Amino acid sequence: MKKILVVDDEESIRFLYKEELEEEGYIVDCARNGEEALQKLFAFKPDLVSLDIKMPGMDGLEALKRIREMERQLPIILCSAYGEYKQDLTTWASDAYVVKCADLTNFKSTIRKLLGSS
Amino acid sequence: MMRGSPHSYELLKSIVQLSGASIPLEVKLDRMLQSVSGAFQSDRCLILKPERIEKNGFFSRVVSEKKQLWVEDESSFPKENVLPEEEKLLCPAFACIPLYDETSFEGIFYVGFLRHDRFSPEETVLLLLVGDVLRGAIRNEEFHQKTEETIAKLTVLNEMAQEHERRAKELSTLWELNKALLTTVNFERILHLTLTAITIGEGLKFNRAMLFLVNEKDRVLAGTVAVGPDSAEEAGKIWSSLSQRKGAPSDLITQLSSEDHSTLNSIVKEIQIPLAHEHCILLRTVLEGRPFHTQLPQSKEEGRRTPCERGCHFGTEAGCYVGQHLSRNPNVYSFATVPLIGKGKVIGVILVDNLYNQNPITEEDLHFLSMFANQAGLAIENASLYRNLEEVHQELKETQTFLIHLEKMVALGEMSTSIAHEIKNPLTSIGGFARRLNRIVPEGSQEKKYSETIIKEVSRLERILKDLLSYTRDESLVFRELDLREVLEESLSMVPEEIRSGRIQLVKEFEEEIPKILGDPHQLKQTFFNLINNACQAMKENGVLFLRAHSSPKNGASFLKVEVEDTGKGIDPENLHNIFNPFYSTKESSLGLGLPIVHRIITSHRGQIEVDNHPGKGVKFIITLPSSEKGKGNRVTNS
Numbered sequence: 168m169k170k171i172l173v174v175d176d177e178e179s180i181r182f183l184y185k186e187e188l189e190e191e192g193y194i195v196d197c198a199r200n201g202e203e204a205l206q207k208l209f210a211f212k213p214d215l216v217s218l219d220i221k222m223p224g225m226d227g228l229e230a231l232k233r234i235r236e237m238e239r240q241l242p243i244i245l246c247s248a249y250g251e252y253k254q255d256l257t258t259w260a261s262d263a264y265v266v267k268c269a270d271l272t273n274f275k276s277t278i279r280k281l282l283g284s285s
Numbered sequence: 286m287m288r289g290s291p292h293s294y295e296l297l298k299s300i301v302q303l304s305g306a307s308i309p310l311e312v313k314l315d316r317m318l319q320s321v322s323g324a325f326q327s328d329r330c331l332i333l334k335p336e337r338i339e340k341n342g343f344f345s346r347v348v349s350e351k352k353q354l355w356v357e358d359e360s361s362f363p364k365e366n367v368l369p370e371e372e373k374l375l376c377p378a379f380a381c382i383p384l385y386d387e388t389s390f391e392g393i394f395y396v397g398f399l400r401h402d403r404f405s406p407e408e409t410v411l412l413l414l415v416g417d418v419l420r421g422a423i424r425n426e427e428f429h430q431k432t433e434e435t436i437a438k439l440t441v442l443n444e445m446a447q448e449h450e451r452r453a454k455e456l457s458t459l460w461e462l463n464k465a466l467l468t469t470v471n472f473e474r475i476l477h478l479t480l481t482a483i484t485i486g487e488g489l490k491f492n493r494a495m496l497f498l499v500n501e502k503d504r505v506l507a508g509t510v511a512v513g514p515d516s517a518e519e520a521g522k523i524w525s526s527l528s529q530r531k532g533a534p535s536d537l538i539t540q541l542s543s544e545d546h547s548t549l550n551s552i553v554k555e556i557q558i559p560l561a562h563e564h565c566i567l568l569r570t571v572l573e574g575r576p577f578h579t580q581l582p583q584s585k586e587e588g589r590r591t592p593c594e595r596g597c598h599f600g601t602e603a604g605c606y607v608g609q610h611l612s613r614n615p616n617v618y619s620f621a622t623v624p625l626i627g628k629g630k631v632i633g634v635i636l637v638d639n640l641y642n643q644n645p646i647t648e649e650d651l652h653f654l655s656m657f658a659n660q661a662g663l664a665i666e667n668a669s670l671y672r673n674l675e676e677v678h679q680e681l682k683e684t685q686t687f688l689i690h691l692e693k694m695v696a697l698g699e700m701s702t703s704i705a706h707e708i709k710n711p712l713t714s715i716g717g718f719a720r721r722l723n724r725i726v727p728e729g730s731q732e733k734k735y736s737e738t739i740i741k742e743v744s745r746l747e748r749i750l751k752d753l754l755s756y757t758r759d760e761s762l763v764f765r766e767l768d769l770r771e772v773l774e775e776s777l778s779m780v781p782e783e784i785r786s787g788r789i790q791l792v793k794e795f796e797e798e799i800p801k802i803l804g805d806p807h808q809l810k811q812t813f814f815n816l817i818n819n820a821c822q823a824m825k826e827n828g829v830l831f832l833r834a835h836s837s838p839k840n841g842a843s844f845l846k847v848e849v850e851d852t853g854k855g856i857d858p859e860n861l862h863n864i865f866n867p868f869y870s871t872k873e874s875s876l877g878l879g880l881p882i883v884h885r886i887i888t889s890h891r892g893q894i895e896v897d898n899h900p901g902k903g904v905k906f907i908i909t910l911p912s913s914e915k916g917k918g919n920r921v922t923n924s
């Protein structure tokens with residue numbers, strides 16, 4: 168059973184993603200921002216992290232950097248309402264960039280792809 | 286009695302008459318002395334002028350003692366102080382009468398006799414009387430001379446005074462004109478004021494005045510404005526009404542100079558003399574910067590002499606502007622021109638004439654007119670500078686307004702971007718949970734319809750947001766050479782099931798050889814997806830979608846033409862001009878930003894998009910893109 172860490176500052180998004188992913192059979196934990204994400208990283212040891220970018224405190228890009236320093240191989244998805252961060256080269260450190268959408272099909276299939284290959 | 290008895294009355298009468306005669310003084314005195322000499326039969330009779338009396342001599346003593354000297358016998362006479370020159374004069378008997386009055390000494394009246402004799406009392410009195418008359422005559426002459434000198438001085442002063450008065454009048458008129466000119470910076474108004482002042486002002490009063498200005502840009506001298514009656518009758522009417530008007534000239538000038546609709550004004554406004562026609566007298570005024578004055582010819586002969594070096598007597602040859610347009614009878618037209626000087630260069634010409642009253646134009650008039658012209662020239666130059674300033678200021682204001690507008694637009698764009706992002710997250714939640722509910726809710730139930738509706742509306746909102754964000758975003762293009770057919774195929778594959786289901790028939794017409802283009806594949810995909818999607822939306826029931834791509838050479842360069850055509854109901858002609866406008870949308874389908882985005886992308890690919898609209902039958906969008914192959918200028922200008 169793969170473990171997924173969902174990082175997003177919006178409660179409803181965390182709720183939605185948890186419901187959807189648990190339905191798919193994953194074990195899901197959530198974090199509200201970058202710092203919490205780093206803490207949960209040690210405690211929860213996820214197989215995949217979904218990172219929102221715009222968050223108060225430590226944002227997604229910073230968290231991405233920090234996580235990468237510690238976990239080279241861990242699949243990380245950047246998940247944002249914004250499309251333009253695609254142009255920021257830091258995002259290349261992630262394994263995928265998904266634009267938030269009400270239809271989570273793309274999101275879920277990306278997760279499946281990333282977890283399937285590892 | 287001594288000698289011949291002088292008839293005292295006769296002598297006195299003749300002497301007094303002589304003294305009143307208008308003959309030169311010397312002649313007068315001569316004749317008077319002759320009369321005396323004749324009457325007394327004297328041997329010497331003369332008047333010693335003061336300047337001829339030697340100092341320290343015998344006669345000077347007489348002068349200083351102011352006493353008459355009657356010498357009847359020389360031996361009884363003390364002869365001290367007699368100078369040698371004086372010796373000759375002295376006779377055995379003589380009378381020496383100094384001609385004195387309170388104010389001046391005129392000389393010594395000397396009558397000498399060779400025979401000793403006594404002077405009788407009558408003779409004494411007579412001689413004294415004669416002395417008085419002589420003195421009077423001399424004094425009169427002096428007065429007369431002084432009077433003449435005074436008269437001469439007064440005459441000169443009078444002339445100077447007149448000259449000053451004239452100058453004062455000129456200055457006063459200039460002052461009045463200036464006052465009037467100061468009331469406005471309006472260009473046309475200043476021109477009118479100037480010409481009105483010339484034709485009604487105190488001291489000028491030309492019948493007609495016309496103003497021409499140099500147009501550097503078009504290289505012509507253009508007639509600008511004219512003031513003057515159209516006929517002698519009209520002139521007469523104007524002058525008589527003017528003479529009845531009261532008021533300061535400046536007020537008159539400002540009141541009278543309104544828009545002149547006279548024929549003369551219209552005629553003059555038509556005149557345009559190319560600056561190259563250097564022989565025209567108007568142009569010579571400009572080029573030489575001096576006034577010209579053509580006299581009213583006194584005779585036919587004189588009329589044939591020409592001031593114009595073209596060889597025509599001003600105005601009869603075809604093509605002469607002055608004659609052709611301005612004079613009634615070229616053979617007798619007299620006029621004057623002065624240059625208008627503004628800030629160091631000649632900016633125009635004023636032409637004046639006295640067509641109706643035929644008054645001669647004097648040098649004074651011209652001089653005064655030149656002064657006027659200088660004032661006017663300055664004012665005109667100022668007005669035109671002011672006008673330029675106003676125009677520039679207006680442009681600046683407009684630019685400023687535009688910039689503010691742009692800033693607002695940018696701010697708006699930024700605001701909408703951030704709002705859009707704010708909206709996206711909640712929207713994702715709403716849509717996400719709606720989908721979950723949709724999966725749970727039983728098929729066919731009423732609740733199913735609810736959840737489906739929510740999902741549909743959320744999708745619509747997401748699309749609007751996406752369009753908004755991509756329109757306001759400054760997406761940088763990544764160009765590469767590509768075959769557009771690939772992009773078209775990809776766009777087709779993105780389109781929903783209407784095509785795949787077969788409801789809409791797809792007709793693809795791709796030419797064998799089409800030129801490659803430089804473009805951003807992602808953006809072009811979005812473009813054609815938008816167009817194809819719109820086409821499908823327009824054909825709700827069924828229809829045909831045409832997709833064509835072919836090369837299109839033009840002016841030696843090669844272009845690629847892509848057509849997206851549908852058989853829908855077409856675009857409402859009223860909205861046609863708005864379809865690429867980002868703020869236009871119809872209620873039926875949120876076409877909103879689709880077409881504006883298409884337009885923007887095509888423009889940034891240096892291409893062109895046209896619409897062929899047939900209401901009721903369908904719409905065809907034609908996109909032209911320049912080929913990447915090197916040709917003679919592949920740029921397509923966007924209309």
